Amino acid sequence: MLRSTVVFSAMTFLSRIAGYARDSLQAYVFGTSAAVSAFVVAYRIPNYLRRIFAEGSFSSAFVPVLSELKQKGDDEALRDVLDHVAGALLAAVIVVTALGMLLAPWIARLFLLFADAGDDGIVAITADMLRITFPYLVFISMTALAGGVLNTFRHFGVPALTPVLHNIAIIAAMLVLPRFLDMPEKALAWGVLAAGVLQMLVLWPTLARLGVRPRFRFNFGHEGVRRVRTLMLPTIFSSSVAQVNLLVGTMFASMLVVEAQAWLYYSDRLTELPLGLFGVAVGTVILPQLSRHFAGADEAGYSRSLDWGLRVVLLLGLPAALGLALLAVPLTAALFGRGEFTAEDTRMVGYALTAMSLGIPTFMLSKVLLPAFYARQDTRKPMRAAVITVAVNVALTVAFVLPLDYLDVRAAHVGIAAATALAGVVNAALLWRYLRRDGIYRPEPGWTPWLTRIAAGLAAMAAVVIPFECWVRTTQGPWMTLPDLWRVAWVLLIIAAGAGAYGAVLLALGLRPRHLRH
Template identity: 45%
Template sequence: MRSGLIVSAMTMLSRVMGLVRDVVVATFLGAGNGADAFFVAFKIPNFLRRLFAEGAFNQAFVPVLSEYSTQRTQQEIRELLNAVAGSLTAVLALITAVAMVAAPWLVWVFAPGFGRDPEKLALTADMLQLTFPYLLLISLTAFSGSVLNTWNRFAVPAFTPVLLNLSLIGSALLLMPLMKEPAMALAWGVLIAGAAQLVFQVPFLLRLGLMPTPWPNFAHEGVKRILKLMVPALFGVSVSQINLLLDTVLASLLAAGSVSWLYYSDRLVELPLGVFGVAIGTVILPALSRRHAEQSADHFAAMLDWAIRTVLLLGLPAALALAILAEPLLITLFHYGAMTDHDIAMAAMSLRAYSFGLVAFMLIKVLAPGFFARQDTATPVKVGIVAMVANMVLNLMLIWSLAHAGLALATALSAFLNAGLLGYLLHKQKVLVFQPGWGRYGVQLLGGCVLMSALLGWLSPAWNEWLDWGLWQRIRWISLLVVLGAGIYFAWLVALGMRWRHFRIAG
């Protein structure tokens, strides 16, 4: 729990800075062609980052590294780190070089609708040539973060994303006035951020004596195991990201601004997802891997149960609050400069659809490690394929009537299918064993959510009133609603006997 709080605090700082970044981008670019072009140019390497770095690579690398850390010598650990770092660098350097040459074709594949506007397509391709090297830099950063997490140094990797947001904010404020095309400044900011995040990790690896000397060695036993685990994990852990990418592809075919509306609404959902879901998933993966290596099945099951309870404790009220306060949140954060009333209304539609799936997104983050910690990547890939096919079908069913909001709703529904199947299979394999007290726990959460929702719905003014207010009046009101909503929710839980000690568990 302590490790989770550390990661949550650092992630909260990162996400808040990310919202500041998005406020700056919305103010300068709104939801026009420049914003659409940047979001696609950033989404492509960012999507691959989540596959290679935070997704498949992390889930395959951490269990193997945890096993080495408990069963192998220091020399063998260093040899593994050297081989993995070198092999990762070689593969991603090649991919990056090819992608930079093929940038126009990549844009056409990922955003085919941009082909109707040659200028928009060309701008996106130019930006992609600057943003794609971020994949190499951030993947090596994720490698370093995985090493630090395995040695229980969670704060540094969790803080590192703050540098991306600071770089983009600085680029928007300092470089935009100097550029003929303002959006290009953000592409430079992505490249600068990748280098800054990697360099930031180095002193902490040196302090642990774990700074690798990269040298490709695909024949190394550990590298071969990681590659074997990575291939199916590409689908198993990253289905939600693939689904979001499919949303972008289809959104590019819809009305101008659709890509941006989905982006702004997704960013708000990413705040609780990163602060709670990703944070809990980050700290339990190495802990579960150690429990599996030690053959401690009871502790493994108890830790999974703890993770699910914690996700529901925080995810349910967050999802309800996002849905109830969709327009007020978007207005307070983004309704400045180039962002129009119409943009707010459209983004609120997709925000409500995404918020419906927030709990499922978070559950995937904590259930998938239950498989990967046991080096089982075959089961999640089967589940992932089912969920991805379901998402494609739902996209085609819902896009006609709900447009961009239909894409968001399809992603949410497929996430529930994904999480449900993962939980069912873990329970069937007797890996997930629900601990006593779930009936009382459910009553506590349900009552708190009902009270919080009623209070927010009663106190929040109509959203068109928010449009007439200035910045500080909006901030005062949204802060009041957040504090009162959280206050009544947690007061109810305490009144019904929930205490901090109920969430203590040894890692």
């Protein structure tokens, strides 16, 4: 599992590098304009549906069923289920896409519910972009189907690499299309659609080499389709809690200054870096493993695999969260602070990033805890946790944002980020409690020294990063006044120093590579 996680993380890292290039170019060319905020909404809605019909709810239900059939060695039944599930998924996403394009103006108004009456132009732009981005759902769902099959067969590298194509397609669209469009920002929406097509064309042929490329069969009453549907419906909420909370935040951000959507978007993109590199990687690798343990009635192996996943994400997630919190403004300045992206944008994104970083470790824990339920084909408890989490998020968002908005605080969007982070803490705590209460997860010995090492490493990291950052700011000047190259160089030096201090303390306290192996 460690080897597969490293492969997945390495491919994801390449994707994040391409993603940074995409976001940096977007910030430089378009800044945080009203049209960019419209794109954020138009991208977030089909992106949420992607979590349902692609790698989120669908994969969580599909992979355990496919893993069970593979474990039994019934190749004919596996291909039959794959053919019928592929047909049902294609039919469903085509219908949803058609409805989304038809109802685009009403969907845009719903998610911009609190926008001022004078913002009707933004609603119209969002609707136009929705009609472009919605077909992306069809292509990315087929891509995710192929990725789920490949993960079941322990091929993690190619599915993890395809998001690089997503970012490359949007970059190409930003460079080529604006001169041909009535509104240059619409190039972002066309880039998203092209990205979905490109990923499917690259990933789909790999199934043929394994001999499992599906033939689309449309029988919604097929037993395999019914099993996946039964498992999938309760996971729609539970496997995409973070996306649901982002959609809630999107609605509330519409009542704030028009740049708030873009500020939250960029802070979310930075939190996605450790989440994708470590949380999603471990969660993706561990799901087929847990499914095999469950199919083989190996309860001890099941618990040990889960314990390994929890230790790894805490070892990596806690320093990532601390680093983002301590370096929120310097990172934002170094990555995006140029062109149309102003000093105020840097500060506002930095504030939101600091608040959002509080939830990073628990976001990552949820990525490992959820597969523990899905591998057992238990979807009710995650659903219960998701309902509570979203209710908490709405309550906290109202409690934080409304007073700030009433007081006309320009950084009121930070309340949305803080509510999302705290809701993530609640979600992870509930999932962990359910597993412990039912006796599914039994912690292995050694947790106290493990957490002690991490705490000591975090203290050393903070002791290096805080004075180093203060020294740079005092002697070299505010971050946004530094030349681009020096900003990046100083941030990289601070990160290296902090990571070195963290790693040195872990090694000094006895942590060795063998402790990371499962």
